[in-house]
Amino acid sequence: MILTRAAVAVASVAALGAGAVLGHVSGSAAAEPAPAAAQQIVASASPTAKPTATASEDSYAGSTLVPDSVQKGSNGINVVSKITTKNPVFFITIDDGWGQPKSATAYVASAHLPVTSFLTNAAVQGNWSFFKKMSAYDAVQNHTMTHKALSKDSTDRQYEICGAQARYAAKIGTKPWILRPPYGAGFMPRRSTAAAIEKTAASCGITHIALWNVTVDKNGKMAFAGKSFQKGDIVLLHFEGDLTANLKALVKAYAKHGLKPASLSQYLAR
């Protein structure tokens, strides 16, 4: 597969190479867990973002990711945390939706950057046009209605997953087919509740569950599960105030390893 439109030109990244600040920022209860691995600064920016969720009760901060794990789903669902490919590509996924910096859409448009937006309906705040622009070169996908942990039996999985399916289809024009469970709950590592989540997801058109093996935290700090900068990496960022700087630094950092961003939806055959 040749994806020449995934341009990687970056004019300048002033923050790249900024002084390293080692240590993990743990201020956000809502952020998806970073892989427990060596961390590397790729950018530094002012942390002006809003919190990515309001509740801390369903934090899964203790979750870890098994490097290059292959998970077998049930109910016909495929579960991926990294794409197996020989192509020199990686994948950009951005979660939640609370922060909506206009500079990010400008960068996506100028670079033709493929971005999968995993949206939480509560975080969209009605600004669907922003996310259409963000995923103009890939797709908007499902990150639930209110960002509850789907592994909990007290969570209304039908509402959280299938409610978003119907709403996003109406707002975006395309029904999602990829689910990213908040916090990776139920899947990182895989737990017995995963099958129940998959059953509900499959009932309303989900065919894939996409986890991640690389994270970019606030301040541009990267964490890798296993080896860094691998073909097929699925990188997780959040819609936050420093998104644009983080995206540019991310693309530049991967370019140094000969890897270009590609469309996740094109690699996850339905």
Ligand SMILES: [Zn+2]
């Ligand atoms: Zn999230």
